[in-house]
Amino acid sequence: MDANMITPFVNSIQNVFSTMFQLPVEIGDPRIKSDRKATHDVSGIIGVSGEMVGTIVLSMPSAAAQSIVTLFTGTEFAVESDDFADAVGELVNMISGNAKAEFQRKGVSITCPSVVIGENHTIAVQSGTPCVLIPCTTDCGEVVLEVAIREAEVEAAAA
Amino acid sequence: MKILLIDDSKTMRNIQKSVLKQLGYTEIEEACDGQDALSKIGAFKPDLCLVDWNMPIMDGLTFVTTFRQTDKTTPLIMVTTEAEKSRVIQAIKAGVNNYVVKPFTPDLLSERITETLAKCSVGS
Numbered sequence: 001m002d003a004n005m006i007t008p009f010v011n012s013i014q015n016v017f018s019t020m021f022q023l024p025v026e027i028g029d030p031r032i033k034s035d036r037k038a039t040h041d042v043s044g045i046i047g048v049s050g051e052m053v054g055t056i057v058l059s060m061p062s063a064a065a066q067s068i069v070t071l072f073t074g075t076e077f078a079v080e081s082d083d084f085a086d087a088v089g090e091l092v093n094m095i096s097g098n099a100k101a102e103f104q105r106k107g108v109s110i111t112c113p114s115v116v117i118g119e120n121h122t123i124a125v126q127s128g129t130p131c132v133l134i135p136c137t138t139d140c141g142e143v144v145l146e147v148a149i150r151e152a153e154v155e156a157a158a159a
Numbered sequence: 160m161k162i163l164l165i166d167d168s169k170t171m172r173n174i175q176k177s178v179l180k181q182l183g184y185t186e187i188e189e190a191c192d193g194q195d196a197l198s199k200i201g202a203f204k205p206d207l208c209l210v211d212w213n214m215p216i217m218d219g220l221t222f223v224t225t226f227r228q229t230d231k232t233t234p235l236i237m238v239t240t241e242a243e244k245s246r247v248i249q250a251i252k253a254g255v256n257n258y259v260v261k262p263f264t265p266d267l268l269s270e271r272i273t274e275t276l277a278k279c280s281v282g283s
Binding site: 015016019020072073074082083086087089090093094096097098100101105110111112 | 167168169170171173174177213214215239240241242243260261262263264
């Protein structure tokens, strides 16, 4: 995957975390992720469609996610609660939307977020799309951003 | 001053509500998508709406377009992750009065609300 596709996400997670709750994010070395198993047990997921297609996942261990959600909302929610899932969804929504803007393409859309919570869940991504895992260190713990997007294939011309 | 918050995220509505309360606005109604907003707007009669773009059932742009067919004056602020220039232009053409990109600081949202109300001459 082109590094130009990763930089917007690095900038975006730092921007979202620092603007919304003043949490600095230190970025580690991105690497290709080869399995579908979720890195951590809380996953905020956004789909990308249009000129670019794929999936963006914010994956966090429960403890880190709880601390981050508490900073974000000002309230301590149980991991099982709807409010917790809503906050995780809004975080990945902001990260994805912010990164999308850096691509400056008219024809890229993002879906409303989904949140999956539970140990050892798997996330199916489109086959043939490499997934880049971006490790992020924060004072609340380690989280990762998983970016599996690519340019959409040009549709066959209409007959 | 009655304000309608339209966002599918309760987290985001709560953040906006807390900024509004700091500004002294307490008469706040909430809607979780454009359709929900249209169903509440007649009875609530807001003086200002804050509208998200990406929402299920009816998105913010469709809401703005629909709302502007009958109401040309109530100030609308789009509060969204959609930050591309083309999106901002699209929203302004549809009838929004101001635009805030998420993530935002409470100060920035306060500024945009105050600025919009002043520009649209809505008394508090």
